[in-house]
Amino acid sequence: xxxxxxxxxxxxxxxxxxxxxxxxxxxxxxxxxxxxxxxxxxxxxxxxxxxxxxxxxxxxxxxxxxxxxxxxxxxxxxxxxxxxxxxxxxxxxxxxxxxxxxxxxxxxxxxxxxxxxxxxxxxxxxxxxxxxxxxxxxxxxxxxxxxxxxxxxxxxxxxxxxxxxxxxxxxxxxxxxxxxxxxxxxxxxxxxxxxxxxxxxxxxxxxxxxxxxxxxxxxxxxxxxxxxxxxxxxxxxxxxxxxxxx
Amino acid sequence: xxxxxxxxxxxxxxxxxxxxxxxxxxxxxxxxxxxxxxxxxxxxxxxxxxxxxxxxxxxxxxxxxxxxxxxxxxxxxxxxxxxxxxxxxxxxxxxxxxxxxxxxxxxxxxxxxxxxxxxxxxxxxxxxxxxxxxxxxxxxxxxxxxxxxxxxxxxxxxxxxxxxxxxxxxxxxxxxxxxxxxxxxxxxxxxxxxxxxxxxxxxxxxxxxxxxxxxxxxxxxxxxxxxxxxxxxxxxxxxxxxxxxx
DNA sequence: CATCCCAAAGTTGTCTGACAACTTGAGGTA
DNA sequence: TACCTCAAGTTGTCAGACAACTTTGGGATG
Numbered sequence: 001x002x003x004x005x006x007x008x009x010x011x012x013x014x015x016x017x018x019x020x021x022x023x024x025x026x027x028x029x030x031x032x033x034x035x036x037x038x039x040x041x042x043x044x045x046x047x048x049x050x051x052x053x054x055x056x057x058x059x060x061x062x063x064x065x066x067x068x069x070x071x072x073x074x075x076x077x078x079x080x081x082x083x084x085x086x087x088x089x090x091x092x093x094x095x096x097x098x099x100x101x102x103x104x105x106x107x108x109x110x111x112x113x114x115x116x117x118x119x120x121x122x123x124x125x126x127x128x129x130x131x132x133x134x135x136x137x138x139x140x141x142x143x144x145x146x147x148x149x150x151x152x153x154x155x156x157x158x159x160x161x162x163x164x165x166x167x168x169x170x171x172x173x174x175x176x177x178x179x180x181x182x183x184x185x186x187x188x189x190x191x192x193x194x195x196x197x198x199x200x201x202x203x204x205x206x207x208x209x210x211x212x213x214x215x216x217x218x219x220x221x222x223x224x225x226x227x228x229x230x231x232x233x234x235x236x237x238x239x240x241x242x243x244x245x246x
Numbered sequence: 247x248x249x250x251x252x253x254x255x256x257x258x259x260x261x262x263x264x265x266x267x268x269x270x271x272x273x274x275x276x277x278x279x280x281x282x283x284x285x286x287x288x289x290x291x292x293x294x295x296x297x298x299x300x301x302x303x304x305x306x307x308x309x310x311x312x313x314x315x316x317x318x319x320x321x322x323x324x325x326x327x328x329x330x331x332x333x334x335x336x337x338x339x340x341x342x343x344x345x346x347x348x349x350x351x352x353x354x355x356x357x358x359x360x361x362x363x364x365x366x367x368x369x370x371x372x373x374x375x376x377x378x379x380x381x382x383x384x385x386x387x388x389x390x391x392x393x394x395x396x397x398x399x400x401x402x403x404x405x406x407x408x409x410x411x412x413x414x415x416x417x418x419x420x421x422x423x424x425x426x427x428x429x430x431x432x433x434x435x436x437x438x439x440x441x442x443x444x445x446x447x448x449x450x451x452x453x454x455x456x457x458x459x460x461x462x463x464x465x466x467x468x469x470x471x472x473x474x475x476x477x478x479x480x481x482x483x484x485x486x487x488x489x490x491x492x
Numbered sequence: 493c494a495t496c497c498c499a500a501a502g503t504t505g506t507c508t509g510a511c512a513a514c515t516t517g518a519g520g521t522a
Numbered sequence: 523t524a525c526c527t528c529a530a531g532t533t534g535t536c537a538g539a540c541a542a543c544t545t546t547g548g549g550a551t552g
Contacts, residue, residue, distance in 0.1 A: 007533095033502075034503080035503090049296075049505090054303055057304070059423070059424050064543090066545080067503065067543075067545075068502090068503060068504080073462035084484060084485040084486055170486075175488045176485075177487060180323065180482055181481045182480045183451065183481065184451065184474060185432070205430065216320075228430060229430070233430070234426055236328065237327060241422070253506095254506070255506090289506090295533090296506095309534090310514090310515080310533075312513065312514030312532055312533060313514075313515050313531095314515090315532090315533080
């Protein structure tokens with residue numbers, strides 16, 4: 001635990017986050033005052049305040065001028081889409097056992113939408129990883145991942161197996177900073193149906209996701225077909241708070 | 247513009263956010279140094295730093311110790327689900343004209359799932375608002391909103407018309423602090439199909455959302471059936487950044 | 493006795509100044 | 523040319539002070 005290289009305010013925020021999620025402070029209760037909490041943690045009040053600012057932005061805390069800092073009882077979601085994670089994590093979060101079948105890596109020309117995301121010409125060869133993900137043996141997700149072949153070639157992809165693409169990219173110094181997922185309802189094509197062992201026309205929820213580094217460079221594009229109802233896909237939505245025009 | 251009551255750091259953050267989205271600083275470029283920018287804005291460096299912390303948490307900026315603060319070229323999403331907004335905003339964000347037809351308010355017993363979200367017994371009477379939302383005349387969303395009848399009675403709901411439920415609740419001192427949306431693919435029932443003027447069995451994307459106050463009290467439950475393809479539904483997903491176990 | 497008012501204590505918000513930690517680039521040196 | 527060193531510039535953290543706001547409780551008032 002603990003990434004030593006990050007700044008102090010992030011370490012404090014992580015520390016407090018863990019305590020909050022461990023239920024050390026009950027929902028709605030008031031935290032110790034800033035000077036007191038800062039003394040307890042052995043940091044300055046300004047660093048503590050920075051950390052609290054982060055947690056407030058996450059919706060875990062709420063500060064009230066002159067009154068105190070309070071714990072909001074934010075529901076803890078098993079799988080909050082606003083956090084970026086892989087399919088394996090999603091499956092594991094529901095208590096099932098993640099697995100992979102029918103993995104196949106290749107070098108293929110980029111389809112138009114994928115090429116557009118990468119900002120390259122359609123047809124440029126890319127490394128591609130096709131997988132069918134299982135949850136305790138049941139086939140639930142068909143995924144396709146595209147990636148520049150300079151970064152990961154097909155043999156490296158097929159060596160991944162169950163591992164996370166994010167970890168592989170991070171090891172190359174290309175940590176994924178954020179992704180943008182576009183969600184749409186679809187029905188299973190003949191091929192997808194066959195791979196997922198369901199009837200053609202079955203309801204799916206499809207995520208098209210573009211992952212980028214902190215510099216905005218697109219390093220990974222994914223297409224995931226989820227069996228409808230296999231997971232509960234949720235999003236924590238901040239706001240609107242007080243309405244501006246009033 | 248400008249919500250006068252919020253704290254200075256939020257006003258600064260909003261100011262900077264607008265400038266960033268207006269493209270004043272190009273993606274990847276470095277911001278002026280903190281002391282300089284603070285002078286320009288007429289605020290102290292500490293307040294400016296708090297504001298930057300907020301924008302960094304949002305993924306708009308990235309600070310590098312000793313080097314500078316840089317603009318992340320985060321794609322600007324028309325409709326980021328991790329922000330909570332109403333259907334009208336969603337429609338307006340795509341440049342279309344939001345409207346409402348077939349609005350109908352009533353007092354109805356709570357279905358099981360809605361009652362569960364409110365933490366009340368199924369069958370308890372609630373105020374309900376049924377609407378069909380239009381985008382430049384086209385029927386695109388069927389929505390149902392449930393709410394405690396002590397907070398808003400059916401007559402108040404029907405008086406809303408096109409207005410935002412969030413604004414109405416905020417006026418009652420019950421500002422919505424966050425919501426949790428669950429997303430699933432569905433097909434149109436006979437009734438929904440008739441109301442949306444599409445064929446039964448048409449693909450829909452359905453959002454079941456529970457909105458709460460800062461204290462965690464559930465004040466609004468909504469069910470929205472969106473016509474597939476009517477909007478591009480996207481989520482900005484933070485992380486994973488550097489992988490912990492490395 | 494009930495009610496209102498107000499002052500004091502406690503809390504978060506902001507400011508100022510200073511120094512530490514780190515990065516970058518220019519210049520000198522081999 | 524290649525490498526090293528150092529100075530300048532940047533963000534990170536600290537400390538202390540005061541402002542702004544909320545809450546509480548006691549005292550004056552009816």
